[in-house]
Amino acid sequence: MRNLLFFLPLLLIGAVVPKANPLRAFRIAGQAQGTTYQVTYYATDSMVTKGQIDSLLAVIDSSLSIYKNYSLISRFNQTTSVRMDAHMARVIEKSIETYRQTEGIFDITVQPLVQAWGFGPRKTDQLPDSATIAALKQCVDSRYLQVNGTQLTKTKPCVKIDVNGIAQGYSVDEVATFLEVHQLANYLVEIGGEIRIKGHRQPANEPMKIGIEAPGEDEFQLSLLQKIISLDKGAITTSGSYRKFYESGGKKISHIIDPRTGYSSQSELISVTVYAPDAITADAYDNALMVMGLQKAIAFVEARTDMAAYFIYRDRQGKISDTATSKFYTFTRER
Structure with missing residues (x-):
């Protein structure tokens, strides 16, 4: 017993683990899919390069881009x-x-x-x-x-x-998966405004915050910051009539086409921001919710456990207002 007591302090000293290097931010930015992308991850050393991200996105484009004549989708269309x-x-x-x-x-x-x-x-x-x-x-x-x-x-x-209404969200997920394969547990991936998050900002271990854009008094003008939300995992995507449009004959034609009518969506919704566990889901549903209209869209999202949504719309008096499904309010933070 005396021998055990004698060696105990030495064992404790030997068990002291050197302090690990703190995690720091690594940022990658570039252009792909007709837009820009940003990747931020936290690690002790560089684990992923811009060349790797560009290569991955190029492979996805060769499959899904309608703007590439050699893509699989272009071949199918022909x-x-x-x-x-x-x-x-x-x-x-x-x-x-x-x-x-x-x-x-x-x-x-x-x-x-x-x-x-x-x-x-x-x-x-x-x-x-x-x-x-x-x-x-x-x-x-x-x-x-x-x-x-x-x-x-x-x-x-x-x-x-x-598949432009879903491919960007899919691309975000593929980049996120690539980061996780490299054992990265804290990151933010953004392509053309579609975002996926996991973990926290390091080394302070702070929640990651996302600003949601909203139009001004004219719904087709450039956007303003409307809400701040905080997540530790999941995806956020936004669809809005103000993002891509043109004027013809005094009318503004939005890129959001209702396949049932063949014409631009005519709902009161100006923008929809969707939360889902992955970006392919959020991206797939944000345009569909725009076409549904406010009340149907709210009911649709509330009936699902895997989604939440924030809506900006023009009310019957013509005023721009906002609302959200119940789950979405749990993400909102004060500015």
């Missing part, structure tokens, strides 16, 4: 069938799931209508008339898509797809 890679297969699966969940409001076969209204890869000098819209609608319905293993086939030759 023919009747294509063998999908893993990126395209995951996005198509999620797109069809969202189509069903929204009863056709989210529909990636909307591409002919998007192009006709001037928001596609080709420039358009003339706006479509009602006859053109009616004809194009005959090509729009995700039920015209068939998936058999990795093979994607269309049952109508005129069907074309556009």
Whole structure:
């Protein structure tokens, strides 16, 4: 017993662990998918490079970009069938799931209508008339898509797809997954305003904060900071009629097309910000909620346990107002 007592202090001294180097921020920024991206992660040393992020995003573009003639989606739009890679297969699966969940409001076969209204890869000098819209609608319905293993086939030759309403969120998730493969537990990934977060700011271990944009008195003008939210995990995406539009004949035409009517969304909603566990989910539903309109969108989100949403809308008196689902208020913080 005396020997044990004698050696105890020596064992305790030997067990002292040197203090680890503090985590610090590493930031990567660049351009991809027609927009900018930013990645911030916290580590003791550089674990991920800009070249690796650029390479990953380029691979995704070669699968999903309608602006690349060589992409898998462009090839599918030019023919009747294509063998999908893993990126395209995951996005198509999620797109069809969202189509069903929204009863056709989210529909990636909307591409002919998007192009006709001037928001596609080709420039358009003339706006479509009602006859053109009616004809194009005959090509729009995700039920015209068939998936058999990795093979994607269309049952109508005129069907074309556009995954811009979901691909950016998917890209955010893929970058986040890449960071986690490198054992990074604290990070923020942002591509074109779509964001995914995990962990805290280091070395202070502070919550990460996100500012939500909102339009001014004119809903189509540049945005202002509206709310501050704080998260330790999950994704935030925003869709807004003020983000991409043009004027024609005194009317403002938004890029958010309702596939059921063939025309720009006419709801009272100006913007929708969605929280979900992953960015592909948040990105898929933000446009669909815009088309639904305020009351239906609130009911839709409240019925789900995996989502929350913040809405900016124009009320019956024409005043810009805001509201949110119950879960979203748990994220809000004072400025």
